[in-house]
Amino acid sequence: MSIKKEFLKGLVEKNPVMVLGIGLCPALAVTTSVSNALWMMIATTFVLTCSNVLVSLVKDYIPSHIRIPVFITIIAAFVTVVEITLKAYQPEVYTSLGIFIPLIVVNCIILGRAEEFASRNGVFISIIDALGMGIGFGLTLTILAFFRETLGANKLFGYTLIPGFKPAGMMAIAPGAFITLGLMLWAMNRIMVSRKHKK
Amino acid sequence: MKDIIKPAAVLAAVTFCASLLLATVFAVTKERIAFLDSEAEKNALAIVLPGYSITGTAKTKDNKIYWVGEKTENGETINGFAFISESPGYSGTIRCMIGVDSNMNILGISILKQTETPGLGARSVEIASKNTFWDVITGSAVDEGIQFPWFQQQFAGLNGNKTVQVVKNGDWTPEMASDLVSQNAVSAITGATITSKAVVDCIHKGISEYNDIIKNSNK
Amino acid sequence: MFNPSFKGGVHPPENKKLTEERSIENLSVPHTCFVPVQQHIGKPAIPVVQVGDYVQVGQLIAKADGFISSNIHASIPGKIASITNGPTPASASGLRIQIETHGNFASEKTPDKIEWDKLPPKDLLEKVFDAGIAGMGGASFPTHVKLSPPSNVKIDVLIINAAECEPYLTVDDALIKRSYKEIIEGIMITRTILGVKNVIIGVESNKKRSYKTIKEYLKKIGEKNIKIPMLKTKYPQGAEKQLIYSLTHRTVPSGGLPMEVGTVVQNIGTCFAIQQAVCYGTPLFERLVTVSGSLINKPGNYKIRIGTTIADIIRECGGLKEQPHKIVMGGPMCGQAVETTDIPIVKGTSGLLFLSKEESSAGRYANCIRCGRCVQACPINLLPFEIAANIEISRPECTERFSPLDCIQCGACSFICPSRRPVSHFVKVAQDYIRSKR
Amino acid sequence: MEIKLFITILFSTIFINNYVLSQTLGICPFLGVSKKTDSAAGMGFAVIFVMTLASVITYFIYKYILIPFSITYLRTIAFILVIASIVQLVEMAINKLSPSLYRALGIFLPLITTNCAVLGVAVLNVDSGFITKEFGLLMTIVQGFGAGVGFLLALMLMSGIRERLETADIPFNLRGMPISFIIAGLLSLAFLGFAGMSF
């Protein structure tokens, strides 16, 4: 019961992008294509899980006033692991995600979960939390990327969707990202409100 | 005293462990990354200096690297040169590798880095697959073989001493090629004139920068 | 083109044509008068008559209560019928002294003119006080208070307000045309009381005939210290601070009085009343009122006894063409709409307008489109639309940074608004909120 | 000639490739601190200061420590620790030297650590190859400063608009975050006018 709850909360009720409003920079920047969004999800979830595990393991040995630098160091290490690995085995993903791979370090989701959850809970439940949060983050990115790739480039996974349709190029660049996310948040708010009314 | 030493020690230990981990990962992947880099360079050089064998690199006065290649044609050895140049595009810098012969005729270009709008400026490096998403998921996709972006292809054969003109004729087709070469022009990517011009600028910049060096090295 | 003026302001349709050419007529004396005891700013006067007493015209019926207050005199001869509460311009239920006509008018003889220039200023001021004169422009500030500035204040200019910037109203214009000599004399008396030399009369450029009349008369009598520049026709040219600025380029500080910049402003009607009071001892019991608007049958400038009800005036002016949408006391820009026709005329009533729906209704208002016209129009340089926007969404606490208290309620912003928003009303709400909090 | 280059870099980082509006970096503080113009100005100036300082320090670290020892893969971890300590030190220094400045900027300084635009500018300095170029130090300074100014500009525009919208009749579910994204999108659409500018 509790495991299910901890996992699901990251998807909906505490969705990092849609509800907590964190991790926005990658959400806006890398969602030009669904495959970018999925790779971002994998990279972030990996870092999140690893850092959550390590933080919950060492939490008792760290003096509380230096915990933030320690957490950052741990996170930065895992980010670099991801960076190097992608560079070696997925060079195309490495180029298209670009600067946003090192910037996973400053994604507030990761530091936030380390601080708020992993440093207070056991290893197993921390993994569940990380997976839930990572997938919740990734899911939002994927939906956003779906709209942006289909409308902005008439493509899905790099392949043309409807021949002859002229895509709105704006969706593929920054303004499209902002506006689409804004409209998604609006839709989300409406759904949440009508749900509350039903309850 | 203990208040300082313990945290410092913990922090040092964590940093040390992290560095150790990274060093290991780096050591494992080092060769592969180096291989990928050289491969990328080789590929680019093969495009911009087609048929030339690379004889080595040289440096300009301000430490910029350029490549020298040669090939034998009709019993004569011809030199080719390749260099890298940059110019601001629609969003962010565009980096190109440009190959020229000693008369500054462009042999080929390769865009190494760009962050242009997908679907518009980014088409300068994209090869549009004729297969649609539905073809792919229904398994009816056709293998199209290795292709080269038409935008970059147009530059081969242009005269680098003269200004390369950007014309808006709609997207490039092979039929347009001879006409464009006679005008010393390239056809802009539809809707991405800024990107197209930026690439041309990039080439002009590079050629003017290396013009003297290459002429001198020829003598 | 380059007539002196102030920044901002609006040009409402003048509508003065209705009454401009009408000379002053006496309205027949009504059968009953209701004289309110509060006709001025300050404390209400205290009645000094009993029900059943008989009074003569001009007899004191209520005495000023303190310094900032005014005497009230009987406007018709007769019997005090009642002293009860009823509707007055100042409030829906204020104390009114009802006089019913009784006796004759024969006793109303014009006394001989006294030679005022032999009297000391203090006696002159006494006469003004006795006559119960309060500003005739609309605000009704007791005149004797204005004329006795504290000794540490140096007054160097007397400004006479004949701008009459409100649409419809033509009383000042008509008065100048008829009694310019008396007015100039009144100005001289006022000047003597204040002990200043320089006088500036402000007349708007749309009253060319009055302007000429005064100018020529001044030339004739060789008076050099009374100047009369022609002001640009613009509302609210007659607002005190704006008038001072237009004529002297002095800026009365926010929340301050004209005397802080060495000026005193008197309405031209007040000057006439002062002359009457000082020279003939006539107290203020009647005044000039412009009765106008598209729905009254006989518009004109009438001399009306104070205390005459609107109902009587309607009857005397030939009745109404149809039921008016609004009855306004004062000018259309900052006058007051009244609910019933039982309300009497008071010392400060300069106009009485019977307006049709087309003339006066704003209809429903729309969103603010930020055209900035209220900002351009505001003579105080406020941002009225910001105050209105905050009031509209019930955030009066956010209006304080826009200083609504500086607003003079001229109504220019509401007038000019293309979205028909009651901007000045919103500003009033903000003012009330901030005042109530202090 | 060099001056022109610096102007180009400065102009490009402020307008053409504005960190917030076209590269979608630093979105969290951009949305978080843009409710009031006063705090937006405070945050903006703090970011300019920290970005310029971080650019300089990471330049030296990268050029004189990471490159000579061939440990450039430690870039992310080194930069984030440096930035975190700079922020900490600056906070302490300002507190000591000028309490009035501290009152104005102090509360924003801790927020800057997680501002991905700061790490972003350090990483981009490396990525654009400034480190090895002639006048590299000046270029990094100009880029760091320009990025900060661009951030301040975007933040000020945003906060002005949001202050004005306080009285606007925005659909209820759209208030707050969603409309802010829409505004950001429209701002970024307007900034497209600078695209392709060159001198």
Next chain:
Amino acid sequence: MDQQIYTLSLAPHTKNRQNLPVVMWLVVLSLLPSTVFAVYTFGMHVLLVILTAIFSACAAEYLFRLLLKRELTIFNGSAAITGLLLAMNLPPMVPLWIPAVGSVFGIIIAKELFGGLGHNIFNPALVGRAFLMASWPALMTTKWITFPNGTMFSSSFNAYSVLPQPALDALTGATPLAALKNVPALANSFNVHSQYNIYQTLFDISNFKALAIGNIGGCIGETSALLLLTGALLLLFTRIINWRIPFSYIATFALLIFAYYKLTGFFMPYHALVYHLLSGGLILGAFFMATDMVTSPVTGKGMLVFGAGCGLLTFAIRIWGGYPEGVSYSILLMNAAVPLIDKYCVPKIFGKRKQA
């Protein structure tokens, strides 16, 4: 006794005759001459473009308000003006879905989401145009009409037949501003080593005539300087627009353009100045779009600052930018700054003492 109760309300009891619908219809009226002229010169397709834009703008506003159960404001005419202004900023031969999509985006994203008329920050018509520019730049920059027998270029080009045919085609196929921007490149690539000839051709007196009258390539509503100025006079005369914004916009722009050409040693600075002033959307922008009440400052000082900012940005984009024309982007950018301008250009309150 009269028992009638009369309407009570606060002063004032009279109202300005110029209310919202009057304002809106006067704006439409002032745009009418150039609209009619555009239909006359560019053909009936333009009429369809204009009608599509207006219809979809109104429909978008109506449906959005209907769906969100908000007060229907469709009759105040502002949506129609948005549609009309958008259409005037489009090339004549765009496919009809372009104005439709642009209007819908402009109205919904830039206006209705912010709460409708009066609350929007950005000019909806310009947002619509910027959206179309970012999304379908190809359609937005190639669908011009050229006049084979019109005044622009043809007669003057005959006099300078040194130019090769492709250069002529390149010049006449573009808008006046694009042609101006292309001169150096053209000169280089067609071996006309001096740019002198091309500039002289462009700055021929017959071209200035064409620019003033409007038989020239360009967006639907921007070509005829004279008719636009006629409409602008009507608006200035009825005090719907304030002189400050157009004045400071055009003055700043003219000053900068002139200074630029003079300082760079250009040989025909006066001609270049006039050419810049008459061509492109400068007049349309300065009088009809920058002056949009909702999205421009409210204070006099603010208006001057706003206009100057627009002028500076237009100058920068035209001279250094990636696009030949910069009017719509500069107005859009300055729209974003309006709240700040309003905040810092508050007039001094009359008689307010300085805070001690």
